[in-house]
Amino acid sequence: MTSTKLRLLMVAFDASIQGWELPAFRGAVAEKAGYEHDLFHNHNNETGGYHYRFPLIQYKQDHGRPMLVCLNEGIEELHHFFSQPDWTLMLRGRSTPIRIHRLDVKQYTLNVSDKPFRYHIRQWLALNEDNYATYIRLSGMLERIALLQQILQNQLVGLLYQLGYEPERPVEVAIQNMKEERWVDYKQIKVLAYSLEFSCNVALPDYIGIGKGCSTGWGVVKRLRG
Template structure:
């Protein structure tokens, strides 16, 4: 079992799903890059390949930030600002904190299973996409995605310092759809699905590529209040703004 520090910050400001990359870029600018956890880049602009401990979301159409472990400490670089004026696309807006919720979440494997929904999951890199498309049956493709899902869960475990005891299991129970969405200047195939897993996992954390900006958000199906969340198409202009910050 691993106790994870989990902080959810909800702002009073409305934010569309397509504006999340703009929100991320604006927060990075506001914190003056005092912590690499906000952007996962070194001082020379090279990437730090690790699970994001600070993730940017929209929940119930409001801007929010999820922080895990060390991310709950470094978020103070944002809170220390007296006025939080952020530029989201073409508009500048003063962001106000509506709610802060901090708790410890027990992440562990169990004998039973939990049901989760995964929205706009970027499972495939270029190599895996070719392998996926070469598969001829739905069963083969489903099994292939399940292996990738377990890999993403193990990456999450490593990122939060969870030493998985026993075998981590994940079974896709329903494929709800797929669509191509913009990500870092390209189109990426994203999957929405339900899966069963023998691990307790915190809501809203991201899996796969783009986890820091709302892709692959995980929701426990048993929580009816979370199941009604809606997602919108990302905006290429916001993606471009984020890419420019990552190159700086």
């Protein structure tokens, strides 16, 4: 059985932030680190477009505090921010000095397990324009859950490939409990966000993001324990 190591660094800062301020937090950190370091913002500095890749630096909120989640090469890139003499950030016109509250370094093994793990995903933006059209044509809840389950499986497989792991066995995903479906504002557009519990036979780190907007706090995954 093959596996791939995933390195992860989580840094929570001693400041206060609202969830809707996470895009501003990303912009402020990227500006402080230098826009030429595109892992901080995922924009293509040459074309002006986007890098269509899994974000290796993600911006989260943890108990009201801003937090960075960095994976693999994103960990090394973080020195461009930490090496700055002043960590004061401008968040929507508000001067916000920050300092480290908690720092965790972990390593995970990515592989397909014989047993499933249980997770909760919060405010997952699952649907694009095409599969939203498919979703609303489905009349029954079971059919809609089956579609969401397939989308989640596809996104998890894509995540593993982008992190350098090619599964030798099928990645199995099962949605177990639909907690909430609601409309939210994402980039000034109303989209559906889902909070649900699911099982998967791959060990995923807490706070990793999946789906659209995962770099700024959407689709945050946490393992259910006990």
